[in-house]
Amino acid sequence: MHSGRPPDPALMAPVSARAAVRYTDSAGLADALPGAQVLFVYDFQTRALPGAWPAADRLRWVHIAATGVDSVLFPELCASEVIVTNTRGVFDTAIAEYVLGQILDFAKDLTGSNRLQQQQVWKHRESERIAGSTALVVGTGAIGRAIAGLLRAAGMRVRAVGRRARNDDPDFGVVTTDLYAELPCADYVVAIAPLTDRTRHMFDARAFGAMKPHARFINVGRGELVVTDDLVGALRSGGIAGAALDVVDPEPLPSGHPLWTLPTARVTPHNSGDFIGWRAEMVSAFAANFDRWSAGRPLDNVVDKTLGYVPGRRRASE
Structure with a gap:
């Protein structure tokens, strides 16, 4: 999910090689969610997920392109078994x-x-x-x-x-x-x-x-x-x-x-972490986590939904 500027398809190639990838903006999220198992929230400021949540019939994992996850944590998601991960470490x-x-x-x-x-x-x-x-x-x-x-x-x-x-x-x-x-x-x-x-x-x-x-x-x-x-x-x-x-x-x-x-x-306009190349690193971090997902390995940067952040060490155990 993006806000007018989708991730570079070349950077998403490791993901699209293994899965059908749908690109959507906030307005189209509810139409794009049915059947999706993974949601990559590229627009970290969006507040669209709670309204589109009823359409998430197969969702198992939400990854947000940010360190803070407050924009995607809401009661229904927190109460579900859907895993939430963030892009901790990039910024x-x-x-x-x-x-x-x-x-x-x-x-x-x-x-x-x-x-x-x-x-x-x-x-x-x-x-x-x-x-x-x-x-x-x-x-x-x-x-x-x-x-x-x-x-x-x-x-x-x-x-x-x-x-x-x-x-x-x-x-x-x-x-x-x-x-x-x-x-x-x-x-x-x-x-x-x-x-x-x-x-x-x-x-x-x-x-x-x-x-x-x-x-x-x-x-x-x-x-x-x-x-x-x-x-x-x-x-x-x-x-x-x-x-x-x-x-x-x-x-x-x-x-x-x-x-x-x-x-x-x-x-300053919320850009303290936005170094040259940060968008590419965000997508690469998601692609690396998707490799782990595809292989059935533990995901990096799993958010404790009761705390609202990733506790402890950065990486999950191998």
């Missing part, structure tokens, strides 16, 4: 690089330097160091781990908040479950938690109020992790020093929204 490095880039932009004020250049103003300024500062990564999945590794390599101290506390995590060291105990200690807070009932709106006025006034907030998870009005309020009041948002709520961000013009906000 890890690119999103980690985006986070480091935004941290460097804040610390070195590269945006401000560019603005001064456009004005042809030569103005000496001092900048912050990121080495020795503390980053709190909220979300301990594969992308959060890639972020932690890159930030540590840049000399930052990294802590994490996750679903399970531990003191010997190989990537984070210390992982706690108490967000409010960690927020006052962080210079940068990075949101990469999956969107679930537990995490929706976890960053609200209370959370921003617990952060240092000089702290910056970076969201590369889901826009709905944040109460947007509370974030705007924190930026306007100086409760926090800045926010870099690759995801927002609502999305796309409407014209005239205050986040567009707040000087301490950085907004």
Whole structure:
């Protein structure tokens, strides 16, 4: 299922060699589902599956071309025996690089330097160091781990908040479950938690109020992790020093929204993971999983539908 731009047929060749492949958009999903055993949700933002679900008479596996699976998890699917997998692993490095880039932009004020250049103003300024500062990564999945590794390599101290506390995590060291105990200690807070009932709106006025006034907030998870009005309020009041948002709520961000013009906000259009060649890698990841499916082997990146994400290690046992 796609949104106007179907997967490259050449990349889908390993799948079409073994199965009849139907291409459809969201509007045609209900007509295309009868008889289908596998659904490749190439348009990761679609909300069409719940409405088309009654037509899924033989469906056994849904694969989404994204890490987050909130767009395809709904009660009927969760209660069924249909397996859900995601494209975990494709975007890890690119999103980690985006986070480091935004941290460097804040610390070195590269945006401000560019603005001064456009004005042809030569103005000496001092900048912050990121080495020795503390980053709190909220979300301990594969992308959060890639972020932690890159930030540590840049000399930052990294802590994490996750679903399970531990003191010997190989990537984070210390992982706690108490967000409010960690927020006052962080210079940068990075949101990469999956969107679930537990995490929706976890960053609200209370959370921003617990952060240092000089702290910056970076969201590369889901826009709905944040109460947007509370974030705007924190930026306007100086409760926090800045926010870099690759995801927002609502999305796309409407014209005239205050986040567009707040000087301490950085907004990008949900593309932190979209490196050159990402579409091909998404299709290749699905094709590799389809090989496993065809051979009767365990699938990679099976989502725990009660949790809303892939738990534990990236790959299923061989």
